[in-house]
Amino acid sequence: MVQHQTHHLDAVFHALADPTRRHMLRRLAEGEQSVGELAAPFQMSFAGASKHVRTLENAGLVRRTVRGRTHICRLEPAPLEAADEWLRFYERFWGERLDALERELKKPETTTPSGGCDD
Amino acid sequence: MVQHQTHHLDAVFHALADPTRRHMLRRLAEGEQSVGELAAPFQMSFAGASKHVRTLENAGLVRRTVRGRTHICRLEPAPLEAADEWLRFYERFWGERLDALERELKKPETTTPSGGCDD
DNA sequence: CAGTTGCTAAACTAATTGGTTGAATATCTA
DNA sequence: TAGATATTCAACCAATTAGTTTAGCAACTG
Numbered sequence: 001m002v003q004h005q006t007h008h009l010d011a012v013f014h015a016l017a018d019p020t021r022r023h024m025l026r027r028l029a030e031g032e033q034s035v036g037e038l039a040a041p042f043q044m045s046f047a048g049a050s051k052h053v054r055t056l057e058n059a060g061l062v063r064r065t066v067r068g069r070t071h072i073c074r075l076e077p078a079p080l081e082a083a084d085e086w087l088r089f090y091e092r093f094w095g096e097r098l099d100a101l102e103r104e105l106k107k108p109e110t111t112t113p114s115g116g117c118d119d
Numbered sequence: 120m121v122q123h124q125t126h127h128l129d130a131v132f133h134a135l136a137d138p139t140r141r142h143m144l145r146r147l148a149e150g151e152q153s154v155g156e157l158a159a160p161f162q163m164s165f166a167g168a169s170k171h172v173r174t175l176e177n178a179g180l181v182r183r184t185v186r187g188r189t190h191i192c193r194l195e196p197a198p199l200e201a202a203d204e205w206l207r208f209y210e211r212f213w214g215e216r217l218d219a220l221e222r223e224l225k226k227p228e229t230t231t232p233s234g235g236c237d238d
Numbered sequence: 239c240a241g242t243t244g245c246t247a248a249a250c251t252a253a254t255t256g257g258t259t260g261a262a263t264a265t266c267t268a
Numbered sequence: 269t270a271g272a273t274a275t276t277c278a279a280c281c282a283a284t285t286a287g288t289t290t291a292g293c294a295a296c297t298g
Contacts (some may be wrong), residue, residue: 005246006297007138009135009136009138009141009243009294010136010137010138011136012136012240013132013133013135013136014132014133014136014194016132016136017128017129017130017132017133017135018130018286019128019129020171020286022128024203024273026208029209029212031219035244035245036243036244037243042285043290045287045288045289045290046244046245047245047246047247047287047289048286048288050244050246050284051244051286051287052286054246055223056284058243066245068244068295068296069243069244069245069293069294069295069296070243070245070295071244071245071246075209075212077209077212077213078213080206080209080212080213081213081214083206084203084206084207084209084210086141087199087202087203088203089145089148090144090148090194090196090203091203093148093194093196093199094197094200095197095200099252101156109201112170113234113298139256142294153274153275154274154275155273155274155275163256163258164257164258165258165259165274165275166257166258166259166260166275166276166277167256167257167258169275169276170256170257171256173276176253185275187264187265187274188263188264188265188266188273188274188275189265189268189273189274189275190274190275190276216278218243
């Protein structure tokens with residue numbers, strides 16, 4: 001099983017907390033993109049966009065392959081899955097009836113059903 | 120239907136990008152907590168923790184009711200659902216076979232199946 | 239070879255962040 | 269009323285961030 005450490009989530013959520021970077025991920029969902037292609041839609045300087053790609057890469061959301069002089073990026077879904085997993089802990093709070101979940105949660109000392117040390 | 124605007128996600132993901140705040144949310148999943156109770160487990164100053172609660176509140180993740188001199192916080196799941204919804208767009212990238220999804224994604228000009236203007 | 243292209247690196251700025259402390263406010267309690 | 273409790277507010281600091289510009293480095297192209 002993949003270890004979802006807390007500082008991973010820090011980086012992942014932080015990377016997602018920016019519209020430019022989220023937009024880049026959406027583009028990458030359509031297929032591989034060079035840094036230049038990723039940067040193109042934005043007003044900002046090329047170097048600026050390149051830094052966004054870098055933070056995505058540092059968060060593990062993007063993997064880069066250098067082919068010639070162009071850097072080809074592709075989506076790395078694992079950290080997104082980790083983030084989703086974290087979020088889904090709260091799934092019962094939406095959708096479900098509230099009184100039902102209150103009963104569920106009042107069961108004493110069932111600290112974390114998923115048994116993790118994550119926060 | 121709830122409108123999930125981009126700046127909402129900015130604030131939500133940013134709020135989640137901090138272990139202290141994620142920890143607070145976990146505590147709130149067990150039930151209502153006062154700001155003091157939320158602050159207690161942490162080394163930092165009370166005012167510091169109070170600021171974290173505030174950012175959670177600003178992101179819409181926490182709702183506060185003032186009862187007497189204590190502020191009672193409870194979890195507000197809607198933004199978590201919005202974040203999860205955003206993440207689940209990428210669900211096919213994990214779990215699913217990769218070649219299958221490549222075929223799916225190569226369907227030309229199906230920009231965003233969920234039909235939104237979100238990023 | 240010279241020039242252009244794709245990209246990173248470095249240095250800088252302005253704004254934001256996470257944290258502190260000390261004071262202010264309001265509520266409960268003796 | 270006086271004091272303790274629960275909390276925010278304001279001012280401040282150090283570190284980080286998002287952005288810029290300029291320069292540099294490979295790798296293609298003629």
